[in-house]
Amino acid sequence: MVVGLNVQRLRRERDISQEDLSLRSGCTRGYLSGIENGRRNPTILFLASLAQVLGTDILEFFVKPMKAKAHGNPDKGDRADASVVTFGKSANKRKSARRSTR
Template sequence: MDIRGRVGFNVQRLRREREISQEELSFLSGCTRAYLSGMEAGRRNATLITLAKIAKALDVDVTEFFVKPPKRGSAVKRRTAGAVPSGRARKVTRPRK
């Protein structure tokens, strides 16, 4: 994965974690939705100014865009998938008929 792909992947990951659409991030950052889409796909080169605007909109440090993404299906992901923090029970409800 090249640097554009890494930055794009992380922008998309952080945006989705915050449940923000590209349209919302576009409004918050001042970038067009098409530009964000291209950047997330690794087709656009973002300037530092643009990355700073996006970082501010996502409330993260700009360095978060450069971290190496975890490998798909990593042991940590598999082991913690669906885990409940210790001391807490998961409430299961059934739909009413």
């Protein structure tokens, strides 16, 4: 989900439509929409090409978005910090929760 939100944020910061970005990156608008909404999981190779089209570093897709604050605007790139999303215990907890509900 973080990746999709950042793709959307970076696209909006550059005032690029989904249609235009999809044409530039070689995918369909539906696929791009799916990424932004967390329904699709792009490959690292696709994210690298998307980063190039957006003129940014691929790591920007993995930065935690900032929570909304009174005078900040997440659509303008405001974020709490430059921390990168880590995959660890929380992912394992979700896996074990899924196993216990079966």
